Amino acid sequence: MHPTATDWTAYVDGYCERLAPGLFGEPLNTVSNLGFLIAAVAIWRQARGETGPRLLAVGLALIFAASTAFHMLATRWAGSADSAAIALFVLAYAVVFAHVFLRAPWRWAWLAVPAFAALAVPVVAGASALGVPGGAYAAPLVALFVLAVLTARDGAWPLFVVAGGLFGVSLTFRSVDHTVCGSFPPGTHFLWHLLNATVLYLVSRTAVRRWVRSPEQATAAP
Template sequence: MDWTAQVDGYCERLAPGLWAEPLNAVTNLAFLIAAIWVWRRSGGLAPVRVLAAVLFAIGVGSGLFHTFATRWAGVADVLPILIYILAYIYFANRYFWGLSRLWAGVGTAVFFPYAAATVPLFAMVPGLGSSAGYAPVPLLIFAYAVLLRQSLPEVARGLAIGAAVLCVSILFRSLDGPLCSAFPLGTHIFWHLLNAVMLGWMAEVLRRHLAGRGARG
């Protein structure tokens, strides 16, 4: 595989070059801003700081992909997103469900067969396209919200809000190609902006829970 091969997958990109996707590139600053906000609000809580660091990496990786637009940059784009998902599942299992480290890790590993089973189903949805790879995530978050609604209603509400924002974000990602002729700048920028808000909010949901748990001793 040629890791330096160019990737042209977005409406805004019309030619090779670092600044062929200026809006897609610049909107990655939203991830960096969200990461700094999460870090400053973390109160020294290690799990929240881990999420902040990975969120910063998401902004850097996505920025590389929307400037260099190569296969290696594509890996730099998606890998931090996967790490954030796995880290959040682990922290949710550990702190929302109170599982041991071992079982929290086992529950995190279950994400892989879950994604393998659900992505092909979402790929059958007309118009979803490559966004099918992300669609299992809001479904999983909604499932956690439903299951936690009795024991941790505030957490459940926060998770549901995050899942709803992510659904809208995925919608904009899916519309980038179909609306290209009518909206040449593309809708991928809204995927960036909404995801930055959503990921920052999800970290805040965890922070509030951990801070409240600590306050109760």
């Protein structure tokens, strides 16, 4: 079913697992969102009371809440909230990365947002032109490997490479969800949730550990 451009409450049947409207129409897609909540709690605890790192934990919690709402309610507004929560986390992480790993002062670290946009526009456009499924997520995928390059002289670069590889696998599971319905009725979207939660936890943990180990970061506030 395709909702109209103005009907935010319209029903969205976008996944293999969902067969009809209802709060429990996507049990695996819903429960697998707990991965984001577990990641949020873990990052919150590792932040040791620091405001900046805890912002990443809040971002993970927002993804959990928005994605859970979308897969339970299956409405257009919930789907938009889901996408918005992911976008906010990506942009927040870009700023935190610039501050923590590139040692940019906060007044300059926010420039990571337009820098990411400058990367995202051609990458997404290219993915769309090539007909790549889930093209909007091509930008975060490329960005993870860019972060690995930026930390080439830093001990953190292997983690960004691993995170990029995992995200590529999770994006594949997201993209093939509808193609496996006949052989695997639940679909593969829940695997996107679990792997994506792992990726976000790994990159968040790396930033938080760097933050709390540095006296300069520990006294800084966003």
